[in-house]
Amino acid sequence: MIAVAVATLWAQPSAPDPDDRLALGVPSAIREWVARLTSGMRAHGLKGRVRTQCLLGTEVEVLDVEHRWAEVRCPAQETTGWVPLDQLTNPAESDAEGTEYLVCATATAIRDEPGGDVAVPGVTLGTPLRVVGPGYRGWVPVALPGPQQPGWVPQRDLSTEPVRRAAGEPPATTMIAGGLDAVKLAQQLLETPHLHGGVSAYGIDAPGLVWIVYRQLGIETPRFNESLIETGERIEFEDVMPGDLIFLDHGGDPRLPAIVADRGQTGLPEVIFSSPIYGKVVLEAIKDSELGQITACRRLPSRRRA
Numbered sequence: 001m002i003a004v005a006v007a008t009l010w011a012q013p014s015a016p017d018p019d020d021r022l023a024l025g026v027p028s029a030i031r032e033w034v035a036r037l038t039s040g041m042r043a044h045g046l047k048g049r050v051r052t053q054c055l056l057g058t059e060v061e062v063l064d065v066e067h068r069w070a071e072v073r074c075p076a077q078e079t080t081g082w083v084p085l086d087q088l089t090n091p092a093e094s095d096a097e098g099t100e101y102l103v104c105a106t107a108t109a110i111r112d113e114p115g116g117d118v119a120v121p122g123v124t125l126g127t128p129l130r131v132v133g134p135g136y137r138g139w140v141p142v143a144l145p146g147p148q149q150p151g152w153v154p155q156r157d158l159s160t161e162p163v164r165r166a167a168g169e170p171p172a173t174t175m176i177a178g179g180l181d182a183v184k185l186a187q188q189l190l191e192t193p194h195l196h197g198g199v200s201a202y203g204i205d206a207p208g209l210v211w212i213v214y215r216q217l218g219i220e221t222p223r224f225n226e227s228l229i230e231t232g233e234r235i236e237f238e239d240v241m242p243g244d245l246i247f248l249d250h251g252g253d254p255r256l257p258a259i260v261a262d263r264g265q266t267g268l269p270e271v272i273f274s275s276p277i278y279g280k281v282v283l284e285a286i287k288d289s290e291l292g293q294i295t296a297c298r299r300l301p302s303r304r305r306a
Contacts, residue, residue, distance in 0.1 A: 001145040002058040003089040004028040005122040006200045008050055009081025013069040015049040026086045027121050034193050034203040042195045042203065043251070043276035050197035051081040052208075052223060055127045056120065057145050060088070077211075077223040089146030098130030098143050101158040102216055106188055106201045110151035114139035119151045124200040125188070126212040129158065163218070182243040185213045186259045186272040192281045194274045199223075206256045206274045209281060210245065213259065219300060225255040232300040240269055240297050246286075247296040251276040254295050 008023050008030075010016055016024060022033035030053075034042065052074070054060065060072035063080065070088055073080045103125055110120040110129075114136050123129075129142040132150050140158065141150040186209065195203025199212050207225050214221045222228045229247055240246060240260045246269070250256045258273035261283060268286040275282050286294075 001089055001091050002054045002056055002060065002083075002087065003145050004087045005056050005120055005127070006030040006124060006202065007054050007058075007083050007087045008197065009052050009054060009072070009074065009079065009083055011049055011051055011081065013066060013082050015082070024084050024087075026084075028087065030122055030200060031202040034195055034198075037195075039194075039279035042193060043279065044196070046196040051079055052077055052197050053199045054083075055199065056123055057128055059091070062088070076220075078227075079223065091145070092147045098132035100128050100130050100163045101161075102163060103127040103129060103153075103157055104159045104216070105154075105157035108153055108157040110142060110144065110153050111139075112149075112151060114152050116152070120144065122200075122202065123153070124202065125185075126199075126215045128163065129153065131158070131162075159216075182213050182217060182259055183261050183272070185216050186261070186281075187283070189213075189281050190272065190283060192274070194276050194279050194281070196276075204274050204281065205276075206253070206258070209272070209274045210257050210259065214300065221300060225253070225257065228257055229255050229296050229298065232298045235297045235299050237291070237294055237297050241299075243300075245298045245300065246271055246294055247298070248273070248290070249293040249295055 004027050006028055022029040054074055060074050062070050062072055064071040068085050069082050070085050071082050103123055106125050108123050109118045110123055112119045131140050132143050133141040135155055138155055139152045140155045142153055144151050189201060192201055193203045196205050198204040199208040207223060207228050211221055211223050222231055242260050242262055244260045246258045246260055248256050248258055258271035261270040261272050263269055270283055270285045272283050
């Protein structure tokens with residue numbers, strides 16, 4: 001299991017540069033690492049080196065071990081990559097106990113006691129945490145991966161309803177409470193730095209934004225553009241609604257996904273996406289001159305509408 005808030009999956013153990021050491025430690029200082037990267041490095045310099053990221057508690061399969069690195073397969077994202085061994089832990093027998101919730105705050109920290117010292121910093125939106133006991137003055141105890149004592153997080157930083165798991169079904173069939181929809185969640189991540197391979201509130205790429213937003217809504221989507229553009233129902237541009245996906249030819253990627261937000265003053269939709277050109281998650285209105293850059297429109301399965 002991933003034992004740090006955000007673990008980066010590298011293409012090979014030699015892929016990180018000396019400037020990437022902040023992403024390799026325990027804890028993983030992802031926020032500080034991203035802040036030190038230039039916009040060009042975040043957009044292009046990590047291509048071929050970083051495959052994706054995994055959040056705290058993600059189950060992975062170890063395929064190989066080499067010089068304190070582990071090659072792992074992440075079933076949830078259908079990909080493989082290399083992580084430092086120190087960022088992994090073996091599951092404990094108690095890892096299936098408790099009730100699973102999702103972090104709904106942009107970021108939070110797990111502490112050793114209510115209001116105490118930070119045990120795991122940088123826990124980000126969409127991280128599943130299992131509540132393992134009664135709360136105390138606005139704090140709830142949550143399980144930490146492996147044989148560790150539970151930590152504590154503010155109850156307000158977790159979804160108001162648990163992720164329900166029907167027997168034999170993945171947790172992605174339910175929707176969190178609170179009326180949060182894809183647009184509101186995507187707006188929560190506006191201005192987040194664009195990061196190739198990123199899936200956290202400290203840095204995120206375009207398919208990562210879609211993946212983490214719909215994860216909050218209980219809908220699993222493919223992690224990468226090649227499969228994402230084939231997911232759900234093909235729809236016409238004139239029929240798109242908030243929460244649908246538009247794929248744009250943007251920044252050298254002909255299949256960059258954007259989440260439809262609303263109709264702008266011109267009648268054309270506004271979209272939210274992580275832009276390698278602007279270097280961050282932006283809200284932008286589609287212009288008439290950009291209509292030819294739209295390569296596909298999709299409506300995801302299991303959409304729940306009012």
